[in-house]
Amino acid sequence: MKSTLYTSAAIVALSSAAAFADGHLAFGMEGGDFTWDSYNAYADATDLSGQTVTITGPWTGNEKEKVEKILAYFNEATGATASYSGSDSFEQDIVVSARSGSAPNLAVFPQPGLAADMASQGLLTPLPDGTAEWVRDNFAAGQSWVDLGTYANADGADELYGMFYRVDVKSLVWYSPEAFDESGYDIPETMEDLKALTDQIVEDGGTPWCIGLGSGAATGWPATDWVEDMMLRTNSPEDYDAWVANELKFDDPKVIAAIEEFGAFARNDDYVDGGAAAVASTDFRDSPGGLFEIPPKCYMHRQASFIPAFFPEGTEMGQDVDFFYFPAYESKDLGKPVLGAGTLFAITNPSDAANAFIDFLKLPIAHEMWMAQGGFLTPHAGVNTDAYESESLKAQGDILLNATTFRFDASDLMPGEIGAGAFWTGMVDYVTGADAAEVAKGIQDRWDAIQ
């Protein structure tokens, strides 16, 4: 029985591998849902024969394979040799190599905060002239993407350093449609409904949520996403921006209220699988697994769009698992805020070929080819959305495009010591029992200390 399950999973895996193992240009040179015209024009206009482009980034494993398929098309078009190497400890590696003068041409930053740090130390090179105008005109909500990629240089003047490529939507709740169907639960449209559903599940003897904050040295980050989502659902976007800039202090009652909104879910033993004590120690990669247990260990899991990579093998989107938008309060007139994050390309070692690669990223096809491989959302408005691998991804893309408010992950924008340090550890303290006001004050003190 079990072996048949495994065999069928293996067959699925094999057939999908075979679909991609089609020569080194995985998508052929025509057809499909790809925008070939601009690619061909780019190929005719660009000749970089003999040049090399080196790229490093945080994508490893199968994500690296996906990038390399796209690089093959860059190489084919330009005659250059672009090579990508991913690192599990990218954030540390790029700082060491840039400071010691052996940086690759381009780096893919998972956090704008780190890119801003490096730009202020003069380790990044501004993107070619005209890129800002192009992003403004061609990305949905273009100006906000320009702002997110613009940092002060070593002299304090603002320049565009980052070009966003690959975006994650974070305001998603994952659930099992079957479990919802069998128990007669409806998808909540408002935060009030979501809370009512949570209570309903407890009443029926189930556990509503799976929450896991564990992530090795980065333990605590999933909680920062919760708090950010709650900030957007209880406060105006302006307050959120002020919070990111520390004009609204971390120990402001508004922020403490948002932390407590998160605590209302995570610190209630009845609401989370394993009880509140398990939240901090459960690994975020393992926590969605509770959705797929029989009987389900939990019914809902709030996590970003990348999480399907950690679902059990053979999980089918739409059938075994689906998602809904993490709803907003009906009683608060704040629209439908969406929290997101993204990776950006920046030039760490300038060359003509590196500039040409940035131009390559402007082509719709550079986005479509990853859309077709799954696990990729883009704000590029010129792409053919039919290229998305699945309906589910397309729906996530729609959430991104239909957001009345889009805000970038605050912890990624805050200074590294806060957003990738004090905020994480503070959240771990909070879920293990510390007082929200004290935790917030501790984080604000750290922030004061680095200013």
Add this chain to the structure above:
Amino acid sequence: MDNIAGTKSSLSWAVNISVVLLVVLWLIPTVGLLVSSFRDRDQISATGWWLSPFPVSENYQVKAPADDATADGGVNTITGNVFGEGSGKVSRFGGKRAAPTEFKAGETAQLTRDRTLTVQSDGSYIYTSPEEITRDPSIYFAAASPPDFSLDNYRTIMASDNMDRAFINTLTVTIPATIIPILIAAFAAYALAWMDFKGRGFLIALVVGLLVVPLQLALVPLLTLHNKVGIGQSFLGIWMAHTGFGLPLAIYLLRNYMVGLPRDIIESAKVDGATDFQVFTKIVLPLSFPALASFAIFQFLWTWNDLLVAKVFLPSNSESWVMTVKIADDLLGSKGGDWGILAAAAFISIAVPLIVFFTMQRYLVRGLLAGSVK
């Protein structure tokens, strides 16, 4: 008379038992790792490795194909077997995900909307519904599954691209990075132990002081230096880095050992007209072999397992990956989700250090005690 040398202490059984206990205690993580290396990611997160040798009752879900439904007198029926072509034994079943083991095998379950479900213990089932069946209904059941181990993790690692290359790269880094510091340190240790010159005590203190400097401090300045002198990120660069990071311990260890050699031998050699170089090569070096071997083991293990220095001082392209980098950045999957691979990779990469250790371990104890007992 119990404490006379040569007679067996009455407490020896206590010593033996505690040794056995300690060994077992120390081996538990390794055994856990070994067992985990034969399980896949889902199994590892589902149950602990200590449960893996036993058959466990697990809950499964199968879908009854709606296409097979037959309509007969207003009742739509699907029949089939939950095990498909295979076989097994159903203990309990249910029609709801929230209650997958509500009914005993053989019972007839009344489901919502007048649907019924019967599952026999051999797996055959009958599902009925008064309405037309449009969606594949799910059947949940509990069945015992035998322990399941596979070599897939090992296969994935051995079959991955460039694994042989990574292995050779690791050897390319490790062997020179072990030999070069020993060569330099042996000379330095002899000078610090047996040659009289001004500032010797200060130099020894300096070496001891260097032992406590964390190597992470030196990464960026050292790589900047390498880039300036034109070595850049290369094997030569990493040999020099490992040499530099290994030297303080090497000199300290060897010097302490050499200083403990009998003064008479060295002095009589000098009286007979031997130069310092001859004393070093003919007398001190052969006598110091245990200390050299034990340092070689240390340095070999450290460079073999090293990830940080390799990431900084070697180019980041996949042709220059050593095994640790290959495992961390390539095999572990995006965001490090493949636990099983990690366990299997640990056992593959441990093989060579184990061989080195067991062939040289008899020197290790003697060398570890270098200079500490007289």
